[in-house]
Amino acid sequence: MAVISVRQLGKEYKLGAQMHDTLRDQLTALFRGKKKQVEKFWALRDVSFDVEQGDCVGIIGRNGAGKSTLLKILSQITEPTEGEIRIRGRIASLLEVGTGFHPELTGRENTFLNGAILGMTRAEILRKFDEIAAFAEMDSFLDTPVKHYSSGMTTRLAFAVAAHLDPEILIIDEVLAVGDAAFQKKCLGRMSEVARAGRTVLFVSHNMAAVSALCSKGIYLERGKVAATGPIEEVANIYLRDALPGGDGGNQFKRGDVRGTGEVRFTDLQIMALDGSKSVVAGGGLRVRLSYEGNTDNVPARFFVNIYDAQQFRLLSLDSLTGGLPGPFPKNGSLELTLPTNFSLTPGRYSVELAALVNEAGADHVPSAMHFEIQGGDFFGNGRQLFNSAACLLRTQWELNPPTRVS
Template identity: 75%
Template sequence: MSDTVIRVENLSKKYVIAHQGQVANNYKTFRGAMTNAAKYLITNLMPHNNKEANLKSQEEFWALKDVSFEIKQGERVGIIGRNGAGKSTLLKILSRITEPTKGTIRIKGRVASLLEVGTGFHPELTGRENIFLNGAILGMSKVEIQRKFDEIAAFAEIEKFLDTPVKRYSSGMYVRLAFAVAAHLEPEILIVDEVLAVGDAQFQKKCLGKMEDVGKQGRTVLFVSHNMATINMLCQRAVWLVNGCVQIDGETEYVTSEYLTYGVKHEGEVIINSSNTNQKFYFKRIILFNQQGNKTSLFSVREPIKIYLEYHAIKFIEALEISLKVTNYFGITVFTSHRSSYISSKVGVGNHVLEIEIPALFLVPGTYYITISAHIPNVEFICRNESILTFEIEETGSYMAIYKGSNYGVVFSNLTWKENCLIVDK
């Protein structure tokens, strides 16, 4: 394998999805058992044809299809793709959590994974006990773990809670300890999903710095994120998945650029596929209009942009939050706007259309991407359509036009300046 530490060849993973109506045998509650028994009885009372159709109401879903790539020792590789592309499935297979359906994987070295909050921790054990447990799982001796123990505790910033059972930890504490353990117990390969989003900004920055250090020490890092700015900053290479297949594998900036412009609709409108709709809500389409009322994705810096967002509520929703996020070419979030800031969070059954206006002389010339999402805060994530629509703003005579080509920020800031003012020092 020379300096290749991960080799994936024709990897595929199939799941069988049982649809509503199929008789299942995995209920573990009394209510579930009663429901299952009733379904079984009804199925057996059905005519033969209906019974067969009901039992066959299942579908094959290929989360990964013929995925192949190699990763060298010391590489920092970003795995990117939209929701459902197969990123998490790939990481679970590489972490030996899930078995592949077809294909082969060869891994050289110890693997430490951080895929979900609490993965690998025993809730009844203390933080201290879990550090030793994880180290033992990685094949480290007690002496090796003790040598790293103080460094792990300091990095996680939970010294006061080391002897508290981790089931009482907040999600942020869980993530801090889990990352500290995974990164400091010297695995040859570190695999991190976007679980770091749970942590605060300062800790995320510290984690990214640590992952960069791990790579410089000759160890390998695989990192999944939806934040292209983070991927560009941390990773030398990116693998982009689309519907379970490798779309592009190459230099990070090229891959992230192609990813952000993938499926772009230049006419200024996207009809959103609602085949996999949530049972409460789904987006239908998004349209951009210029000052003249024309549908377009190209705007003058001196004109406002009108965004119309159409969606459908299947049920009455008490506290729905709809968000619109705009990111620039480099994956940096410029702003996020929330529906509840202007309209009641109660949404009635039926079709709705929102109008959002981005003012003139606000966004600097460049390419931008719109992400829309819906959720019930702290209760339920409903859906997200990432970078679903792109638009461009052209320089047509702003007050910064003389600096064309210069990097003067992401928004215009026409601030008030005064001269010869008296300073009153209190």
């Protein structure tokens, strides 16, 4: 049974529009003369989908795709411009840090306020209160006004309230990014419990590893429209192919900036985690698979894979010769380069450059063959978020030597 049914949903905003609520405002606007041109912008247009009871759905897309607007409409915070929505069941949503919390009230008072908004009785909230306080891990601050909370503390309590007050539908936006790695893991576990209990979860995140781990279905929004729906792996692959230039492999090697003698040509490039998934997480290893075609057999080639950061600084330059594969190579083939799990680039976006030499002469060169992202993870296994300003991460072993005796 569909608990959320959306048909031809649209939301229009007017850019540059000003509200004239008083007579003075209206007269001032009138005597200013020519009215300012108002541009219309559709944040959502012709969006239709169904969510069944017990589904855990990941809503993905680039910044500005309409994800947050959709969640605000589903949470009845924003009115749609057109279309129809049918919702069966109570909704608890966590969209922005502090949403639904009164800054002057304490954490305890806000918990009861949110429960009342959801239609729960005081007795029902009391039965859940200890569980909420334990989950948020902030017993000492529950009687402190929320205005004195940090963003992380507010997020902890807001999630604990939303996830423990037994909503039929739980809607979570990207706000979990505020918490540390251990709390994020705890939240994902709680959302899994909610889904297994037969309730419905809608989860928006740019962390594809978290979305893939939690959700079974996906909705991909692109420029305010539904670009794909279905099993999360399929939808995530479509999103990654579209969002990361060159992500589909193959066609980018026919561009005009591919140059060289042509004795060897790159034909395909794939980047994945060691388990084969498209979502690369810090500490999960990295595999680069490239394919090529040559003019003759036994090609005396040398292949290069260079990785650049978002500012186009070269971070790694890896080649087949120093990697233990001196050649010669068959006419057509495929090579794999593996980065181990104890090494990782820091979370962020990177680009890959490919180059091939034959007899030390440039045979092929693809300056920006593919872009990819590395997601944050518990790289060091200590439950903490990565705060590292360096370009890469490496697991090392530290030992304390016994003190040296001075005679």
